[in-house]
Amino acid sequence: MAVRIPFGVSQHMQESEPQNILTITEGELGGCSFEDCGVCRLGDREILQKIVQSLADLDSDGLQKAVEEALRKGVSPQEIVREGMSRGMAIVGERYEKGDYFLSELIMAGVTMKEGMALVEPHLKGRMGETRGRVVIGTVEGDLHDIGKNIVATMLRSAQFDVYDLGVDVPPKVFVEKTRELKPDIVALSALLSVTISKVKETIDALKESSLRGSVKVLVGGSCLNEKIAERVGADAFGRDAWDGVVKAKQLL
Numbered sequence: 001m002a003v004r005i006p007f008g009v010s011q012h013m014q015e016s017e018p019q020n021i022l023t024i025t026e027g028e029l030g031g032c033s034f035e036d037c038g039v040c041r042l043g044d045r046e047i048l049q050k051i052v053q054s055l056a057d058l059d060s061d062g063l064q065k066a067v068e069e070a071l072r073k074g075v076s077p078q079e080i081v082r083e084g085m086s087r088g089m090a091i092v093g094e095r096y097e098k099g100d101y102f103l104s105e106l107i108m109a110g111v112t113m114k115e116g117m118a119l120v121e122p123h124l125k126g127r128m129g130e131t132r133g134r135v136v137i138g139t140v141e142g143d144l145h146d147i148g149k150n151i152v153a154t155m156l157r158s159a160q161f162d163v164y165d166l167g168v169d170v171p172p173k174v175f176v177e178k179t180r181e182l183k184p185d186i187v188a189l190s191a192l193l194s195v196t197i198s199k200v201k202e203t204i205d206a207l208k209e210s211s212l213r214g215s216v217k218v219l220v221g222g223s224c225l226n227e228k229i230a231e232r233v234g235a236d237a238f239g240r241d242a243w244d245g246v247v248k249a250k251q252l253l
């Protein structure tokens with residue numbers, strides 16, 4: 001069987017058992033909701049799986065083609081992100097944890113996902129009209145991950161929120177300054193690194209110390225957080241993913 005070694009994959013992978021790495025295993029797709037997904041039609045599964053596989057394999061050309069094909073076939077952009085690219089990214093993370101991928105592959109995955117998002121984002125844009133509320137969003141200090149945060153910002157915009165994105169590595173004092181200046185209804189914090197959980201708390205504490213906490217709700221999210229941690233650091237709500245984030249943001253108003 002011919003084995004395709006995608007661009008960006010380390011030499012050590014070429015020497016190891018290829019099918020373990022290049023083919024998505026049942027385990028890697030564990031928890032996949034293709035089977036019970038009420039939104040996607042039967043024919044969409046194959047193309048969504050192509051998206052998952054391309055991103056997991058860091059195959060930029062394959063991903064672009066698959067995303068374009070999915071959009072052409074009328075698969076919803078939300079489904080492309082949630083059931084396609086996000087699952088591909090989860091597999092990248094697992095491969096990194098197992099030592100099959102290294103930092104260079106994480107970087108490639110970030111670039112590849114951003115290229116895919118650039119194709120999907122124009123289809124996620126919200127309608128013009130009355131805004132639901134104002135959100136200031138950013139990734140906390142010390143953390144450079146922004147793909148998930150960007151998806152949350154896009155989904156909030158498409159749900160008619162007025163979103164101010166402060167970017168990544170945002171110190172608590174900048175959240176405080178921007179909260180004072182922009183008077184948002186919600187401050188949304190993203191954190192993916194366990195070491196930055198303390199920064200989520202510091203940011204919320206800084207809002208308290210500046211007497212701003214009473215006038216804003218704090219929504220947090222990111223793969224190192226959960227409901228319990230969110231409560232412990234003093235947030236008002238936790239969003240499991242971008243879609244849950246929008247639901248929680250609406251509930252907070």
Ligand code: B12
Pocket residue numbers: 086089090091092093094096097103106107108109110111142143144145146147148149151152188189190191192193194195219220221222223224238239240241242243244245246
């Ligand atoms: C791509 C990636 C990178 C890229 C980031 C590129 C970019 N521009 O973002 C780069 C290469 C820069 C990177 C660097 C590092 N990374 Co990294 N990275 C990843 C990876 C593979 C994917 C993250 C991602 O984009 N996922 C896809 C998006 C769609 O999902 P998401 O971010 O979770 O976001 C969703 C939800 O969490 C939620 N959400 C996120 N934010 C918010 C905010 C709100 C308000 C709400 C409501 C919801 C919400 O909604 C999003 C959309 O549905 C993850 C593994 C993984 N599967 O998560 C590791 C991972 C996060 N990285 C990890 C590590 C260790 C690092 C490094 C320390 C590696 C190193 N040795 O240097 C550095 C840290 C750099 C830094 N200071 O931040 C670890 C973190 C472990 C931990 N718990 O602490 C992970 C989990 C990998 C692993 N399995 O070990 N990384």
